[in-house]
Amino acid sequence: MEPRHHGTADAIARLKALPRIALTPLPTPLHRLARFSDSLGADIWIKRDDMGSVGLAGNKVRKYELLLGQALTEGADTLITTGAVQSNSARAGAAAAAQLGLRCVLVLTGEPPAERRANLLLDDLFGAEVRFVGRLGWSGLEPVLAAAAAEVAQAGGRPYVVPVGASSPLGSLGFALAYRELLDQLRQAGLDLGDGDGMGDGSGAGSVAVTAQGPVLLHTTTSGGTHAGLVVGRALWGQGPRPIGVDAGRVLTDPARDLAQLATEAAAVIGLDRHFSPEQIAVELGYAGPAYGSVTEEGLSAIRLLATTEGIVADPVYSGKGLAAVVDLARSGRHEGRPIVFWHTGGWHANFDPHYGDALR
Ligand SMILES: Cc1ncc(COP(=O)(O)O)c(C=O)c1O
Known part of the structure; x- marks a missing residue:
């Protein structure tokens, strides 16, 4: 897969040449969630960054x-x-x-x-x-x-x-590399890559709005490195779904602005002169609950649904928030039949702390 613009080729070369230590088996799997999809009447896929060794699992x-x-x-x-x-x-x-x-x-x-x-x-x-x-x-x-x-x-x-x-600019670039991994896997799975602006409306209403072709990509966002890196990856390869970050706790003062800035700084690390604006960043604020670490009913029920249909574990603090947005989107029909890809960022370890584990009983 070649970058669409010549100007990005040097940045991609610099990204690939960054010193990197292999800590986990990559690529993480991308696969369809058959029973979860059936129960929601949608075509739902999962990117398994929850997998890895116990210590080195997660985004x-x-x-x-x-x-x-x-x-x-x-x-x-x-x-x-x-x-x-x-x-x-x-x-x-x-x-x-x-x-x-x-x-x-x-x-x-x-x-x-x-x-x-x-x-x-x-x-x-x-x-x-x-x-x-x-x-x-x-x-x-x-x-x-x-x-x-x-x-x-x-x-x-x-x-x-x-x-x-x-979530420094350099750390975020791990997810620019991950975006390329996703593009390859979407293509291998026979899914349309999409090059439009599938996006959340960022309204904070907790209702993911979808406006373009290709899969809808959702993941949980907090300090922003995951989202910023995916945004840079999409800019580098010029195609694929626009990442929709489901905010898990209002940690950033102004998520769209802060994420745009982090993406701009991450791009600069590899010499990509791209200024991302807040309008280009799709963040959903409606699933976080009142504060960072809140346990929400939608999150718990989404976690239970994934666990009982697929044997895959998510957590109430992070991945459960993104998963709640996936369930909401699937049930609402706003995805208009397009596949939904949930990037599972891990975090299931927190379930073994009674504060969160008890909520799941
Ligand atoms: C399990 C999990 N998912 C998602 C996130 C959010 O990622 P980011 O901090 O890159 O926004 C975190 C951050 O701590 C996390 O631990």
């Missing part, structure tokens, strides 16, 4: 492949990263650090829970040094990370800091 791994590629190139020996108590990103970082023989410091927001379960249990198992910094907003984390890096450097170490969600 963060694609970002870490590039971030740790850079870290090792720079001679780093300590990974410092951050997130919420049940951060999938921090857990993936801890697992990757263990695999590569790096020291790992995790700066987690919130208070230490009475019991260390789920992702936190895995962080410990992977040998990460976990530090809790209390109820700090994501924006307040930067100085704390900088202080941790200074401390490591002072002790003679070489720190490499990964921001929340691993």
Whole structure:
């Protein structure tokens, strides 16, 4: 598959030449969900980024492949990263650090829970040094990370800091590569790639609006790297469905604006001079519930439906939100018979924390 515009060929070459560490078997499968589709009367496919080893499962791994590629190139020996108590990103970082023989410091927001379960249990198992910094907003984390890096450097170490969600411009590019993977798989599956603007209306109404040809692509979005990378990938190859990010918790101040900026910065890393505008970014705000980490009824029922029809697990914090949008879209008929592709970004580990697991009982 060749890029449509000559100007993008150099950027694609630079993307492919970025230092990258293989952390998970790729490509992740794309397959049809036969019984889930039947139960909703729609043609629904799933991209299985939930698969991988227990530590290195989920969407963060694609970002870490590039971030740790850079870290090792720079001679780093300590990974410092951050997130919420049940951060999938921090857990993936801890697992990757263990695999590569790096020291790992995790700066987690919130208070230490009475019991260390789920992702936190895995962080410990992977040998990460976990530090809790209390109820700090994501924006307040930067100085704390900088202080941790200074401390490591002072002790003679070489720190490499990964921001929340691993959503730096470089990390996001893991999903530009992933978009190409998806295009190849859609073609192999005999699905029309689509080159129109299949999009959400971004109205916040929780009703995905669809306006073009080809499959409808939905995934969960939070810190934005997944979405931004997919947007860059689509720009590079000039075809395929426009990603619709289903917001899981209003973490970004203005998701469409912030995602456009992150996509613009990610494109610049590989010399692609493209300015993405908020109008080009399709975000659905209506499935998140009142705040990050909220458990929603639509999410729980979508998780149960996927589990009972396909034996595939999603979680209430992230993938369940995107899945709720898929169910809503399928039931509404707004997809107009077009296939729906759900990019499962993982996160099922959180179900083993009673806070989320009990909600599923
Ligand atoms: C399971 C899961 N899905 C989706 C996301 C959202 O991805 P991003 O942060 O790239 O927007 C996250 C982020 O933590 C996640 O853990």
